[in-house]
Amino acid sequence: MGKLVASDLIAAIEDYAPLALKEGNDPTGFQIGRRDKSIERVLVTLDVRPETVQEAIEQNVDFIFAHHPVMFRPARNLDLSDPQNKMYADLLTHDITVYAAHTNLDKTNGGMNDWLAEALQLNDVQPFNITDYQSLVKLVVFVPESHAEQMRMALNQADAGHIGDYQACSFSTTGIGRFQPTDAANPYIGQSGDLEAVTEVKIEVVLPVAMQTKVVQAMLAAHPYEEPVYDVIPLANQQQPIGIGRIGQVAQSMTVRDYAQFVCETFDLTGLRLISNEPDKIVQTVAVVGGDGGKFFPAALQAGADVYITGDVYYHTGHDMLAAGLSVIDPGHHVESIVKDKMTEIFEKWAKQRCWSVTFIKSQQKTDPFTFIFNAE
Structure with missing residues (x-):
């Protein structure tokens, strides 16, 4: 260790x-x-x-x-x-x-607001109040067949290969790698001066550009070659949206009043604050921002939320929420x-x-x- x-x-x-x-x-x-x-x-x-x-x-x-x-x-x-x-x-x-x-941590994929959405049992969860997009790159690395599985495991453990709701995603093809070590080389395979032809596996994974350094370091640590061959390719694919909040569909339809009770039970609360003109309205779509998220209620409304869950709602902001026709549940900041x-x-x-x-x-x-x-x- x-x-x-x-x-x-x-x-x-x-x-x-x-x-x-x-x-x-x-x-x-x-x-x-x-x-x-x-x-x-x-x-x-x-x-x-x-x-x-x-x-x-x-x-x-x-x-x-x-x-x-x-x-x-x-x-x-x-x-x-x-x-x-x-x-x-x-x-x-x-x-x-x-x-x-x-x-x-509130914004990142797999962070605070994803955890709160998971606790609330929301389905089809997406970011809202999008402020940025996370650029993606593809890492392509060539390894001998004997080390292909070891390399895939190293890349997976470094959190490469996440695509939507899927993890450990990679693609592999097999081909022939050719190289000639110089006298200064210390080759893992072959001898200095000899032209070598080795069966190698090409492994491709997608990752956010912010994780590039970590994933490349993991790849290099798992690679047997003295001089690994790899490419990092910027992608023009649709990039991952980044937003502070999360919005999704409830697992079971219920009224606003009953959903407030569900939130109480989910976070083991003694009580909470409910802002609603329609406590008996059926809830389908819920948005959540942990902490002090009152200022994001227009974005939650625009995203289609029936109910918005956030903490530290101010008195006058509560009036604005009522006027806009949005039901809001304030469970407090401490749910974080x-x-x-x-x-x-x-x-x-x-x-x-x-x-x-x-x-x-x-x-x-x-x-x-x-x-x-x-x-x-």
């Missing part, structure tokens, strides 16, 4: 959720600490709060992965009587590195705590694939600041 350095974990995260996807001034990315730090224990959390930092200290954690950036606003001073400043000092004192993936389970699963998968000797710990802290108080009458 190999040691893991913070910069390597950060590179893997940014391959999965590229920083180029982040919204405007979102301070996502590296937050506090050292990129060159060796890490053995990682805490996965939604928020970095004083109680989370204390948990990390007690767990002897080296690295905190959070969804929400710890430094949303720059510190005006370093007065340690301020709880936020004291938290920064505790992180530095205990040499804990902190990294956050925020709106880039799904990040703890999902990112821990992803990290553990990476650790197994890449032979990292590291333990990933889901934070046990509940950082939702709100408590529902019900009228006893």
